[in-house]
Amino acid sequence: MILVVLILILGALFVLLGVRNSWRYALQRIGGAVLVLILVTFGTTVLIRQVPGEPCEIALGTAATPEAVAECVDDQGLDEGVVAQYLTWSQQVLIEGDLGYAFYKNQEPLSETIQQRLPRTVILFFYSQLIALAIAVPLGIWAAYQAGRPSKGIPIWILPIIVGGIYIYGEFITDWLFTSVLTLAFLLPILIFNLFRGGRGGDTTVNFLAFGLLSLPVFVLGVILRYAFAEERNWFSLAGYVPITDNVIEHLKSIWVPALVLGLAAAPVYLRLLRADMIQNLQQDFVSVAKAKGMSNTHILLRHVLRPSTVTLMTVLGLNIAQLVNGALVVEYIFDFDGMGSYLIEAIYRQEFFAVQTLVALVAIIFVVTNMVIDVFYSVVDPRVRAEAA
């Protein structure tokens, strides 16, 4: 049923975009997606059962009688083979759409947990990608533009020397806030000068910042920012997620730091990809033609070069949807954020086989669907893809 609707929607989209053989293409894509879904969930089913432990004992608690545990094992079919268990589960979840309980009927229905937690993670992911793009797109465009011009900036190797110098000096001050302010007071003018004074130095500076950010692990950044914004001062609330409909300010206070951490992790990757594509496209003849037509630099960058340069960026953005749970896992854990990531950790911890299977299936579906949307996006960006798609 859902499949038919998906095929119809996708097919209609392709028809609208003028892709040749739209329907066959849509059918192929959905068929592939179903195959991926089956492989991923079956793989999870097999793997999760390799983890030692007795899920029924965990689910029923220490006070449970052996009879209750035996009844649970029987009820959940845990004594059957993996394939039989998988078939039962897929019949119930994938075909009938009944998500059941987290593990056993003494727990909350899984659909309720998902309903409550998935939107949080999706919103977190959405904000983080907004932040990442807000950083990456302007800086990527700027860096690519600067890369083709003579260098005029202050050499970048000065930066580590300054930071190192201040750090040594900072040993004696021991006030980290003062030290950071001092560092910034030196760094920012140089960075800003390099960024705007332009030339290839501006590009080097952007790359330097990108690599710096890239080499900073998410959990380190997370722990530092948690300390700085949630513990030292009260700019971020650890009290739990507040929906945007309740109070916009409180909502933002309950989500902005983890979103920033995820965004800062993704930004340098997006920046580098966009920059590389832009630099390549800026070499194209049609850019010379546009310049010869006397079009302004802004017009050329934004109207001619940006759009064809977003293809790699969008591909990776689509793949990053996997981060929806993966990246969120770490960040949600650090910030005590009750989303899907932290729930998945708990579920694995408590050996809630069926919940894990269902969550993995859910992530796979989201992943596959967003990547189909990205596919459609290719043909929006590049009319030549439309003709070739089938």
Add this chain to the structure above:
Amino acid sequence: MTANDQPHRDRPDDGRPDLPNGMMLEVDDLTVDFDTPSGNLRAVDGVTLRLAERETLAIVGESGSGKSVLSRTLINLLAGNGRRSGSIRIGGRDIDQLSKAERKHFFGVEVAMIFQDPMTSLNPVKRIGVQITEAMRYHLDLSASAADKRALRLLELVHIPSPAERMKQYPHELSGGMRQRVVIAMALACEPRLLIADEPTTALDVTVQKTILDLLDELRQERRMSMILVTHDLGVAEGRADRIAVMYAGRIREITTTDRLFADMRHPYTEALLNSIPRPDLPSHTRLHPIPGRPPNLLDPPKGCAFAPRCRYAQPDCLESEPPLDGPHGHDWACFHPVGTPEGAAALAANEEAGVTAAGLSMSESEEEFV
């Protein structure tokens, strides 16, 4: 009807000021250097040019002689690693002295350019219509519908069938010839007085070449444009240009009217170039003679005349100093032993006698040129 609606209006009453001394383009001592990992590369070396209103000047030369760099420099397109010296005046205005406001609507309006490869000259992700109209909207401040109307006329002008449909198409839906027509229409959009065409037909097949060149001729007459036609094909230059400049290793080696060049060429390179192409006025079985050797390495140019290593006339003095570009009655050449002069004949005779030129080129190797 506003003036902007009329792409065909005649030049004399188009409201633009007359050119001082009738010169469309004045280039003085233009030099372009590129900073490369292996050192400085001088791609254009002291080029001085005059182009009158409505005149067509062909620039010919082998690959790598600096034709593209020169033409791109004229329209202010210099790669990031390039430096330019010398002055360029277009329509009497020095392009370095333009105010910011003048500059904004100068390139693309006063002077426009057509590039070598129509396959890559158009942005693959933008509709033809948008690409033609964007310059008009930007420079002439036309409304979308006025610009569309003008674009339609331009497409008709360059003989594109069913222009209204083409406007909505993307470049990959058009053939090479059609794309080059679009590129030409784009260049003409703001009615430039000077058109620079950098090998506009090289990437096209022969039958299309002729129609595109005919089209350019026709437009030039109609619009009273001046044109710089870059080509490596002397045959193309012969049929289309009023004057021809022969370029070699970044310098102009000979420049004069087309008739004079073919009837009375002076530079050995011009002669060699002519012998290397098929000529309709010679019997069809005449052998072609490729020029021996290769153009010089511009990173490390030889002392003296840059053509010397390949020149059948080369004498010891050619290896010492660079011959100046000079000559009588609007026919300039840069050679110490010019073709068709007693000095040239003497030099050739001496070299044939010795069997080798002063630069070490074996005369027998290149002898077949005179079979």
